[in-house]
């Protein structure tokens with residue numbers, strides 16, 4: 001009997017081991033043998049490309065950005081902007097970029113009073129134009145907590161400190177700077193392009209970018225691609241990836257901002273009701289925070305980001321990322337641990353404003369709060385609103401939608417996508433240390449969504465190497481950019497404009513480096 005039991009146990013164990021071995025074999029086979037072949041290799045590395053800056057150029061480049069940071073172009077709320085500063089910004093760029101403003105083939109227009117549209121006419125009208133987008137307005141900054149005042153543009157330890165250094169005067173000024181340098185070198189552009197500099201991106205862009213887009217649409221413009229802020233060269237964001245990787249946004253999340261309010265009879269605090277308006281609203285808000293929106297990992301482009309980066313991961317993570325069909329439950333659990341990666345896999349919930357109460361001994365007549373949701377690419381605003389109502393489940397809480405839009409459509413990402421190949425080419429030229437370029441999601445919002453009718457190829461990317469600590473500075477304290485990082489951004493734009501002048505993408509060839 002005992003022998004038979006031992007035999008059965010042994011057989012069971014062998015069966016189990018066999019299953020485990022078979023599973024391992026499948027994993028290894030898929031990972032190393034059945035791996036999809038890499039796409040055609042398009043670009044080869046090029047020797048030094050000649051973006052050489054004299055000491056004077058360097059000083060000029062840095063001072064142009066510092067001067068722009070000092071102009072307090074703050075967007076406080078949709079109807080409260082520092083319009084004096086917005087106008088001053090317009091005068092400033094005219095003064096700092098004389099070649100751009102005097103070139104015969106560049107048309108400059110002011111749109112919506114403070115935004116700027118530049119039409120740069122290339123010599124070959126057959127080539128479809130592209131667009132570079134940026135914005136000049138910034139979010140407010142507290143005076144406390146900064147190592148240097150937020151509009152001082154002080155330089156410390158190789159960094160320029162100030163609101164707008166990463167979001168997004170670095171792009172607005174950087175684009176014009178790159179063009180100024182090219183014009184001074186008498187570079188003759190072949191492909192036309194547009195530069196849009198919005199003045200109200202931080203408050204939805206209705207008066208700036210939206211109007212620029214409407215105007216271009218009315219003129220019948222179609223774009224081969226559009227590049228805006230929204231992602232970057234990420235260093236240290238993803239556990240298990242050592243080298244910096246360029247993640248280019250191919251979509252951005254949608255947004256839904258709701259105002260919640262509770263009204264109750266005021267009265268004497270000595271005989272309070274069981275619940276006050278504050279207590280009721282606080283309960284609703286707590287339910288929203290305690291019940292995050294569903295984890296959507298695998299339903300949007302986040303999975304493509306990991307697949308593209310799979311070979312960058314150290315063992316055994318590379319094996320896991322190559323086999324997401326098997327490991328996605330574990331991966332999605334890991335991603336939700338950090339706020340920046342959690343934002344990739346779900347609609348996020350942020351309670352951003354709360355106002356209530358009059359005096360210590362008055363029962364508060366009303367309580368109000370604002371909750372800002374960023375919608376995952378696989379969901380729609382309507383669906384999110386339904387979840388909010390079910391989660392709050394209290395009719396005393398009034399829900400008013402303030403502003404909402406669905407996620408952007410997904411832009412093309414393949415060997416034929418002109419913009420993507422130009423970004424790869426340019427990254428290879430300017431950031432040789434970047435070994436991978438992957439499609440991703442912009443977790444915030446940008447002005448680019450207003451241009452959806454002009455192109456299906458909208459990309460979100462800032463050519464800056466950023467670490468998790470830098471990300472916290474955007475809309476936070478001590479926003480800063482390194483002087484070296486800004487020079488590289490200008491170099492990238494300088495090169496991008498030239499690389500875009502290519503008539504058509506080269507045929508794939510075998511012996512070149514592939515990003």
Ligand SMILES: CCCCCCCC/C=C\CCCCCCCC(=O)N[C@@H](CCSC)C(=O)O
Pocket residue numbers: 167201202203204205229230231232234237238247255305340341344440443444445446466471474
């Ligand atoms: C795979 C790794 C994941 C890494 C996570 C994300 C890292 C992101 C890195 C850089 C992103 C910078 C994005 C800055 C863009 C900010 C734009 C902005 O502030 N827009 C406003 C617009 C207001 S109108 C709705 C916003 O609040 O979103």
Ligand SMILES: [Zn+2]
Pocket residue numbers: 135167168201229
């Ligand atoms: Zn921005």
Ligand SMILES: [Zn+2]
Pocket residue numbers: 139167202475
């Ligand atoms: Zn911003």
